[in-house]
Amino acid sequence: MISGRVGLFFRTPGAWFGVLVLGLIVGLATVGPLVFSVDPHGFNLTVSQDLQAPGTAFWFGSDDLGRDLFLRCVHAARISLMVGSAAMLVALLIGCGIGLLSGYVGGWVDGILMRFVDVLMGLPMLMVLLIVQAIFKPGMESVILIIGVSGWMGIARLVRAETMSLRERNFVLVARARGLSEWRVALHHILPNAMRPVLVSAFLGIGHAILTESVLSFLGLGIQPPNVSWGGLLNNSLSFIREAPWMTLFPGGLIALTIFSLQLVGDGLRNSLEGDR
Amino acid sequence: MGTVLQVAGLRTHFQSAEHRITAVDGVSFEIAQNEVLGLVGESGSGKSITALSILKLLPSNGVSSADVMQFQGDSLLTASPQRLREIRGKEIGLIFQNPLAALNPVLTVGEQLLETLTLRGGLSKREAKEKAIALLDQVNIPDAARRLGDYPHQFSLGMCQRIVIALTLSLTPKLLIADEPTASLDVTVQAQVMALLKDLQRQHQMSMLLISHDLGVIAQNCDRVMVMYLGRIVEIGTPEDIFLTPKHPYTQALIRAIPATDPRQKQVFDALKGEIPSPLAIPSGCRFHTRCPMAEPRCRQEDPALRACGKAGHLAACVLAGGF
Amino acid sequence: MRSMWRYLLTRLLLGIPLLIGITAVSFFLMKMAPGDPLAHMMDPSINPDMLIQIRQNLGLDLPWYRQYFHWLRALLSGNLGYSMLTGQSVSETLVSRLPATLGLSLASLLVTLVGGTIWGLFTAWKSPHWIEKSLSFLAILCLSLPTFWLGMVLIIVFSLQLDWFPSSGMNDPLLYGQPFVLRWQNTLWHAVLPVTALSIGSMAAISRYVRYEAGSLFRQPFVLVARARGLSERRVTYHVWRNSLLPMITLLGLELPGLVSGAYLIEYIFSWPGMGQVLLSAVFARDYPVMMGGLLMTAVLIVLGSLLADLLYRVADPRIGKSV
Numbered sequence: 001m002i003s004g005r006v007g008l009f010f011r012t013p014g015a016w017f018g019v020l021v022l023g024l025i026v027g028l029a030t031v032g033p034l035v036f037s038v039d040p041h042g043f044n045l046t047v048s049q050d051l052q053a054p055g056t057a058f059w060f061g062s063d064d065l066g067r068d069l070f071l072r073c074v075h076a077a078r079i080s081l082m083v084g085s086a087a088m089l090v091a092l093l094i095g096c097g098i099g100l101l102s103g104y105v106g107g108w109v110d111g112i113l114m115r116f117v118d119v120l121m122g123l124p125m126l127m128v129l130l131i132v133q134a135i136f137k138p139g140m141e142s143v144i145l146i147i148g149v150s151g152w153m154g155i156a157r158l159v160r161a162e163t164m165s166l167r168e169r170n171f172v173l174v175a176r177a178r179g180l181s182e183w184r185v186a187l188h189h190i191l192p193n194a195m196r197p198v199l200v201s202a203f204l205g206i207g208h209a210i211l212t213e214s215v216l217s218f219l220g221l222g223i224q225p226p227n228v229s230w231g232g233l234l235n236n237s238l239s240f241i242r243e244a245p246w247m248t249l250f251p252g253g254l255i256a257l258t259i260f261s262l263q264l265v266g267d268g269l270r271n272s273l274e275g276d277r
Numbered sequence: 278m279g280t281v282l283q284v285a286g287l288r289t290h291f292q293s294a295e296h297r298i299t300a301v302d303g304v305s306f307e308i309a310q311n312e313v314l315g316l317v318g319e320s321g322s323g324k325s326i327t328a329l330s331i332l333k334l335l336p337s338n339g340v341s342s343a344d345v346m347q348f349q350g351d352s353l354l355t356a357s358p359q360r361l362r363e364i365r366g367k368e369i370g371l372i373f374q375n376p377l378a379a380l381n382p383v384l385t386v387g388e389q390l391l392e393t394l395t396l397r398g399g400l401s402k403r404e405a406k407e408k409a410i411a412l413l414d415q416v417n418i419p420d421a422a423r424r425l426g427d428y429p430h431q432f433s434l435g436m437c438q439r440i441v442i443a444l445t446l447s448l449t450p451k452l453l454i455a456d457e458p459t460a461s462l463d464v465t466v467q468a469q470v471m472a473l474l475k476d477l478q479r480q481h482q483m484s485m486l487l488i489s490h491d492l493g494v495i496a497q498n499c500d501r502v503m504v505m506y507l508g509r510i511v512e513i514g515t516p517e518d519i520f521l522t523p524k525h526p527y528t529q530a531l532i533r534a535i536p537a538t539d540p541r542q543k544q545v546f547d548a549l550k551g552e553i554p555s556p557l558a559i560p561s562g563c564r565f566h567t568r569c570p571m572a573e574p575r576c577r578q579e580d581p582a583l584r585a586c587g588k589a590g591h592l593a594a595c596v597l598a599g600g601f
Numbered sequence: 602m603r604s605m606w607r608y609l610l611t612r613l614l615l616g617i618p619l620l621i622g623i624t625a626v627s628f629f630l631m632k633m634a635p636g637d638p639l640a641h642m643m644d645p646s647i648n649p650d651m652l653i654q655i656r657q658n659l660g661l662d663l664p665w666y667r668q669y670f671h672w673l674r675a676l677l678s679g680n681l682g683y684s685m686l687t688g689q690s691v692s693e694t695l696v697s698r699l700p701a702t703l704g705l706s707l708a709s710l711l712v713t714l715v716g717g718t719i720w721g722l723f724t725a726w727k728s729p730h731w732i733e734k735s736l737s738f739l740a741i742l743c744l745s746l747p748t749f750w751l752g753m754v755l756i757i758v759f760s761l762q763l764d765w766f767p768s769s770g771m772n773d774p775l776l777y778g779q780p781f782v783l784r785w786q787n788t789l790w791h792a793v794l795p796v797t798a799l800s801i802g803s804m805a806a807i808s809r810y811v812r813y814e815a816g817s818l819f820r821q822p823f824v825l826v827a828r829a830r831g832l833s834e835r836r837v838t839y840h841v842w843r844n845s846l847l848p849m850i851t852l853l854g855l856e857l858p859g860l861v862s863g864a865y866l867i868e869y870i871f872s873w874p875g876m877g878q879v880l881l882s883a884v885f886a887r888d889y890p891v892m893m894g895g896l897l898m899t900a901v902l903i904v905l906g907s908l909l910a911d912l913l914y915r916v917a918d919p920r921i922g923k924s925v
Contacts, residue, residue, distance in 0.1 A: 014738060119619045121855075122907065125898050126862035127880065128626075131892050134884045135630055190871035211747055215866065218749060219881070238870065239755065245757045252750035267741070323645050334828055336820070366831030373829075378822040401876045444830065 007270035018264030025258055029077035054246050060245035063233075073251055079229040080255070083144055090148025090210070091170050092155060096191065098216025104167060104186045112186055114160070117153045125150050126215060133221040143222050151205065158201055162194035164224035172179050174192050204266040208260040214255050230255045278350075278531045281452050281484045282308045282331070286344035287321070289330045293338060300326040300558045301341070302508035313478065313485045313498035314518075319553050323508040324488045328395055329473065330401075331350060332369060349451065363459075366397055370450035372474075374457040376437035385475065386413075387425030389601060393447050412443040416473060435466035437458055439473065444559055446477060455487045459494060469486070471498060479521040496520055501590075504528045507564045509555065510583065514591035524586045524593035526569045563595070612911055616657050616904040623900045624676065624906050626671050627893040681894035686886055686888035691894035695876055699898075701874035706864050708792060709799040710853075713860075717804040719848065721811025725819060726834075728781060734815060737812065743805035748863040759794060769872035795871045799863055803856050814845045849912060854910035859902050865899075865925040 009015055054061040060069035065252075083121035093221055102113040104223045131144055136142060167190065212232025216222030223229045240247050288300040301323045308314045316324050324460040330341040346353040348368065356364065365371075368598065373379040387409060394405035395520055407423070413421035416439040429434060438458065445453065458474060459467040475498055478485050487496050495502055495516070502519045503526065505510040512525040521531045554560055560567050566576035576596060655706065675682070681691035727733040760768035767773070773787050818824065818841045827837050866878025872878065880895035882888075 014741070046725070079904070096718060113849065115618065119622050122619050122858060122900075122903055124858045124862045124865075124896070124903060125895055126859075127899060130881070130884050131630065131896060134887055134892065135889075158658060186817065207745070214747060215749060219869075219884075234750070234753075241756060242761055245761070248750070248753045252747060252753065255750065256746050259747075260742055263741050263745055297898050324818070329825075332823055332829055362831045362833070365829050371824055371826060371829035373826050375822060379826040381823045381827070381840050381844065383847075384840065392836065394830070396833070396836060448830070544851070 006272070009268040012264075012268035012271045014264040015226035015268030015271075018261040018268065020260040021257060022265060025077060025254070025261070028074055028082065031075065032060050034080060040204045049187055053244075054117055056143055060250040061244065063240075063244070063247055068231070069246065069250055072228065073230065073254055076228050076230045076233055076251065077194070077224060077254065079140075079227055080210055080213065080231070080258070082214050082225065083140065083147075083229060084206045086144045086211070087147035087151065087209040088206045090144060091152040091205060092198075093152075094149065095152035095155025096159050096198070099187055100163055100191055102156065103160035103163025104162070104182075104190065109120050113156075120150075121153050124213065129216060130219065133216060137225055138216075138221050140223055140227060143216060147209050147216075151185075151209060151212070154200060155201060155205070158198050159191075161196050162197065166190045170172055197270075200266055200273060203269060204263060207262040207266075209235065210255065211259060235249075237276050238248035278434070278556070279310055280307050280347075281310050281312075281349060282486075283345055283347040284331065284343060285292065286348075286364065287327065287330055287346065288343065289326050289335065289339060289341035290334070291339050296557055298333065299559065300339075300508055301330060301357060302559075304505075304508070304510055306503060306510065306513070308484045310484055311482055312488055312501065313475075313480075313499045315502040316486060316488045316505060317490060317495050317502065320490060321553055322505045322558070324490075324505055325456050327505075328371070328456050328486065328488060329404055331454065332365055332371060333424060334365075334371075337582065339459070358410060366393070366445075366448045368450055369450065369452045370445035370456060372438075372441055372445050372453065372455040372458050375435060375461050376441045377429060379441050380430070380437060380444075382429055384426055384427050387427075389564035390425070390440075390444060390447060393444060394547040397448055408447070409443075415446075416443045416479070417439070420444075432554045433466075435462050435470060437469050438462060442477070443471075449481055451483060453483050454487060454488070456488045457490070458490070460486075460489070467494075492520075492531065504531070507556065507559060509594065510563060511581065511595070512567070512590070512593040513590075514593075518588060518591040522591075523592070524598040525565075525567050527570050528593075530568075565595075573597075602791045603692075605734060608915070609912070611906075613909050620897075620900060621758040623897060624673060625669070627896055628672055630893070632665065632668075646880060650832055665790050676897070681897070682890035682892050684883075685890075686883075691890050694879060695889070695898050698874060698876045698879055701873060702868070702877060704866065705792065705795060705863065705873060705875060706801070706861065708796045708858070709745075709803075709864065710798055712800040713803045713807060714849070716800065717807025718845070720804065720808035720813055721840060722815055722845070724808065724812045725815035726838060727876065735869065738807070740805040740809050740812075743801045744809070745803060746801055748798060751801060752795065754865050755794045755798050756870070767791050768794070771874055786891055795867045796874055798870075799860070799867045801864070803860055806847060806856060807852060811845050811849060814837070814848050815841050818844050850914045854907045854914075857906045857910070861899055861906075 001030045060073060063069055098113055098117075129150055132146055133142070141211070161251040172185060172189055175185050180189075213222055213229060214234070217229050217231030218234045220235055223232050225232070230251040234248060237244075237251070284307070285305040287301055287304045288299070290297055290299045304323075304327055305313060306314065310597050316327065318324050326335070326339070329335050329339075330343075331346070333341075335341060335545045343354060348364065351360075351364070353361070353364070361546070364371065368412055380386070390409040390412065391402070391405045394400045394408055395402060398405070398408075400408060409422045409425060413424065418424060418436060418439055424432075428468065432440065440460075455474065459470050462470060471494060475482075480554075487495065487499060501513060502516055504519065504525065506527050511517065512523065512528045519528060521561070522533055553565075554567060562577045562579055563569070563572075563581055565570040581594045581597055581598075582597045584598070585591065586593050586598040619632065631739050667810070679692055681695070683690055684694065720740070724733050724736040724740075742790045756761035756768045761768065769790055772784060773791075826839055827840050864875070865880060867873065868875045868877035869881045876895060876898065879891060880899075883895060
């Protein structure tokens with residue numbers, strides 16, 4: 001059974017590539033900062049090292065303050081991945097809660113909640129986030145929180161649909177007939193069964209959260225210095241786009257590569273889960 | 278009376294990642310001009326695949342080969358894709374089981390008729406429109422001119438099948454392959470549609486390969502009948518041969534399975550035992566021996582070919598055929 | 602036709618909760634924002650009594666719900682307040698920027714639709730083939746590129762390195778007073794990179810969707826039957842395309858909010874003089890009235906856009922609306 005699933009996963013085109021790249025990035029993000037223990041955010045006052053092109057001295061080049069872009073990318077990887085995953089976790093919690101409530105209780109509760117979801121999904125969410133960040137003080141916690149709070153709707157819809165179909169299934173009816181409380185039925189019998197498709201979508205959602213965070217930080221309204229994410233590294237790259245295109249290419253390329261491999265792995269996961277259904 | 282279609286040794290299999298499923302395994306037959314040839318069998322016996330193999334319209338994982346496949350002297354095996362496209366529709370028409378699925382849901386009936394008549398029939402827009410109305414009249418669609426602008430879902434299922442028939446006849450093919458033309462219709466409509474189809478076949482002097490699992494439809498409409506089981510033809514003969522003196526135990530079982538219409542007659546409902554074997558595990562020897570009430574030990578090894586039994590043209594593939 | 606109007610009305614009414622939600626959220630965010638909204642407009646040496654008088658005149662001493670209704674009433678008469686930085690009317694500023702934003706968005710929408718459909722249909726049609734695999738792979742890659750970063754990469758490659766296209770603005774200022782056609786061409790030239798950056802991601806999304814839909818559509822009986830009528834592959838693809846239009850429109854409606862946000866970022870990157878540029882500058886400068894007005898205007902655009910998508914859906918799908 002397991003080998004069948006794994007087989008289906010790796011038969012998806014590009015899944016192995018996704019796993020490889022993602023492993024590399026995650027590995028670099030966890031081990032990297034320990035290996036390259038030089039403070040990457042400290043200013044380098046040797047003027048001659050400003051805006052150096054990529055080469056043997058600076059693998060990814062250096063920025064306008066002479067800092068090694070590669071080291072900064074390694075450190076930023078940690079923040080980007082962490083913020084993305086944490087935000088997704090927040091979204092997962094809210095989405096599962098609301099979806100389960102909506103699907104299990106049904107009726108007018110479902111009607112109101114789903115109308116609410118419709119309204120939220122019709123918003124230009126990125127702009128709303130920018131405005132909220134502009135009004136309140138940006139910071140790591142607030143970024144995680146608002147990305148999570150703004151991104152749970154898709155998951156809620158999915159959990160609701162799964163819950164509604166599971167609610168009518170025999171094993172749920174049997175559980176209720178045994179006199180288990182509604183809470184227990186919902187949390188122990190329905191939710192675990194609804195999770196499989198949700199996890200794939202949550203996995204893909206990490207990519208979306210990383211993307212959203214990068215936009216906020218790129219515009220200076222996300223993670224604040226001294227912490228820096230890949231998006232934050234792009235923050236002043238537009239001003240140096242002529243002199244130092246590597247300041248744009250490398251951090252952004254890492255974002256794209258991460259989202260790309262998350263997508264590939266997610267597609268593989270979906271195939272392997274659907275395959276044995 | 279010449280031969281319109283001659284097929285010999287037709288084999289079709291489907292290739293998936295793990296399996297190779299043989300759906301048609303060495304089928305040979307001929308259809309003469311004006312003849313209606315019936316093809317009966319349970320679902321999964323390879324009837325529809327035989328039809329699609331002739332038109333070379335198999336799904337992409339289907340592969341077919343044949344020793345001979347001659348259509349009016351033209352070999353379909355070596356025909357170029359362009360020639361095949363010429364043949365499809367103009368020479369060989371196909372009528373499909375589910376008429377609603379056979380029509381494009383978002384194009385009007387008129388659009389679908391007109392595209393066939395202009396792109397394939399070479400008519401001008403105006404001629405095509407007149408012809409389309411005439412065709413719909415011919416298949417008894419009331420108020421034809423107005424209904425050209427309607428979409429398939431606005432017609433009843435029986436009407437849809439009439440439209441499909443009109444669509445197929447618009448190019449006046451020499452051979453009509455009708456794959457379960459009435460299976461999805463109501464019983465009352467079935468007879469009407471079948472009568473219409475038979476009528477048009479006689480009018481236009483077409484040959485027809487009529488595929489059905491309904492023995493009644495076959496018995497009433499065919500000049501000759503083939504019985505198919507697990508990708509093989511097991512018996513061929515006239516309707517009298519097949520229904521009155523069936524030689525193959527499978528044919529006999531099929532006929533016994535027809536419910537009697539007379540309620541006073543004691544029902545001997547002797548359905549076939551067991552299910553049709555999976556095409557993944559085709560039995561050795563005679564394919565029918567696993568379900569055959571008369572199977573002998575040798576049936577497990579011997580794979581009998583079609584051979585004459587009794588009257589000329591009556592063939593059966595059974596070691597016992599002719600012996601009793 | 603009457604049902605169409607009734608439908609339109611219902612849809613418009615359904616947009617109202619969204620707008621009320623947005624206005625309420627905007628209003629409360631604005632109220633919670635730090636700082637006195639009057640402080641920046643006033644001479645700091647003003648007499649405190651007069652300040653109270655002005656506050657009363659402006660209704661700032663009223664309870665929040667009355668303030669909200671006042672604001673809402675002003676809103677309905679088209680007054681969104683005044684910029685804290687320039688003192689200009691927010692609605693006038695935004696409306697003057699609307700054509701540039703609409704032009705950019707509609708151009709990308711067109712490119713997205715046409716490009717995504719061709720891409721998806723071609724991929725589905727080629728299946729299974731190495732071209733199909735590489736095109737699907739490319740779609741995933743394009744889907745993963747952050748729009749704003751893609752914009753910057755396009756500037757680096759096509760503007761700074763190759764010098765093929767301009768990197769910013771909508772017009773060459775030197776062309777001021779030149780013939781209209783010349784300026785129009787110049788604007789198109791300026792639009793190439795921003796439209797490309799904005800379209801690639803959603804194009805890939807659409808192509809994946811169309812590929813998936815068309816993949817199952819190509820296996821539908823009506824495609825088989827169309828082929829059996831001898832219709833050309835191009836015509837068959839047309840049949841499939843007509844059917845894949847529907848899910849595409851739905852998808853477009855869903856993508857719309859993201860597309861608009863993307864367009865604003867692209868305006869910022871390419872200094873395209875649209876609403877996004879104004880909105881983002883306002884965000885950087887914490888210019889609350891402009892921020893809120895911009896958000897509100899964007900929401901209205903999205904409501905209208907999804908309404909349009911819905912109408913298109915009803916035009917494209919004969920199965921709803923018309924049959925009654």
